[in-house]
Amino acid sequence: MLANIFSRLLQGLLVLFVLFTVTFFLIKALPGGPFKSTERAIPEHIRAKIEAYYGLDKPTAVQYVIQLKNYIINQDLGTSLRLEGRQVSEIIGQAFPVSCMLGVVAMMVAIVIGIPLGVIAAWKKNSWMDYSAMAVAMIGICIPSFVVGPVLADQFGRRMSLLPAMGWDATHPTSWILPSITLGLATAAYLSRLTRAGMLDILNQDFTRTARAKGVDSFRLLVRHCLRGGLIPAVAFIGPAFAAIISGSVVIESIFAMPGLGLHFIKAIQVGDAPVILGIVLLYGLLIITANFITDLLGMWLNPRLRGNR
């Protein structure tokens, strides 16, 4: 068990290193760059000086080593090339709470909608409840978030003036509702399908029939005997689901004009702001690795068969 956890941590570090390397060289291959804008041409000798200041004149391999050293030894993410004088850590520090909050609330939406829907669908298999739950799930999968988002914002924000149609205010939970529902919906749909499949699997097993024959009442049977095993596929999906939500938040943030990481990322990519891109990508990677790790631990807790091997 401990060895298992240790090897997962090592693997996480390896992933971060791979991610760092891939992202670094992709950024180096980006066309243009913040100081090569065609709109506001900078004289050649001044650009050379600016690039020298940021260390961009050195060979790529040297820059790679310096960057890696700054990350690991100095724990310094560097300064933004676009927003003059701002530290990457400062930008991330401001944007991360927004994205994190959005992600967590959306994940809660997904779990609160998805898992009960799946359990009900499996419990009332082949009834109208099953069919309507699965139809709702299919709608959640097939209608993209960038349609759901604007339509919800228009209906509840502009026409009915119930909720803010845009923006994000940490102190006003009403502004969280539309973005997190939009973001969580597709994940809720996947979760409900997985939960249904997992529950059906358990409900068809012999021990369930035995318990039923012994007169355990339905609700108790469902909660005490079946839920734990039936949720295994859904729980295994929570890691990837979190990854999907993290990526999806880029879209949601641009729909609802939220000052989160995704918005910074898109802007940074457009102008080639390398330190910001690198910092945000690594943070996303770190989040996904952590989510996967927690998922593994949860899976081991739910499913004793996973504890021994590997």
Place this chain on the structure above:
Amino acid sequence: MSAVTAEKNNSLWSDARHRLMRNRAALISLIVLTVIIFCCLVLPLLGFLHDPNAQALPDKNLAPSGAHWFGTDNLGRDIFARVVYGGRISIAVGLITTLVSVTIGVCYGAISGYVSGRTDAIMMRIVDILYALPFLIIVILLGKTIEPATAKLTDTVVGWFTSADASVESINATRAWIEPITTLVPLFVAIGALSWLTVSRIVRAQVQGVAKQEFVEAARSLGLGNFRILFRHILPNTLGPIIVYTTLTIPSVMLFEATLSFLGMGVKPPYASWGNLINEGANLMLSNIWLLFFPTLLFSATLFALNFLGDGLRDALDPRSAKD
């Protein structure tokens, strides 16, 4: 009927076809899909569609009518024509990417499952590592990185198809059909090359199961090589799950393309794909709701159909997983 043909009628494939035909949702999906694909492929060839990129400002923001079936957008372009042409791009992108991703995934998973042991462990660990990468983020970065290369590619290919003394109009006409292809194909081949992970896991598990069976032992004792055993004898037995998963990969890739186009990283205006048509529609939905409605309708109908068809195929081809 003799016993032999009765036996034949109960083969895996005829059984599967029978089960699929009895699944009403899958059957309807198949019909819807055929109609949509047929429309997108054939209608532009018949020549009665409006030019999808021709602007006519006096006719802007019209509601659906006899002349413009789906209405017109804010520049007076015919929405029906744009949806049809956009569908071509979206469907083509879905198919190309899926082809690349399934090909890589099948080969990788098959080899990993067949060799087993240490190589297998290392190969699957690589898959684990790739799984933890923030995929959309990497692809956005990648898309931006290869932009100049695709621009160069476009110029080169346009050069092949035009003569030196061609007029500007004819060059632009050539460019109009080449540019969407040359800008998209490299990006989506790259996406396909990054999204084979799940396929490889599924195929690996299947191959491991089949490789233990006696007929593989028999093939080996006949002196067949590993390559031949794997690709001629084992893989055909895993075709069911591969087909199912292929069907389910297409909609997820199409959704991915739409997301990229929505963020302005996929198909570039003036060319249309369902993704950026939906994006335009979402921006302008306050002035003209049809602009959002029709592309979304077609797009979601296609995704619905592909998903239901995939589910139906799974029930039909893989009876063990269809427990209910």
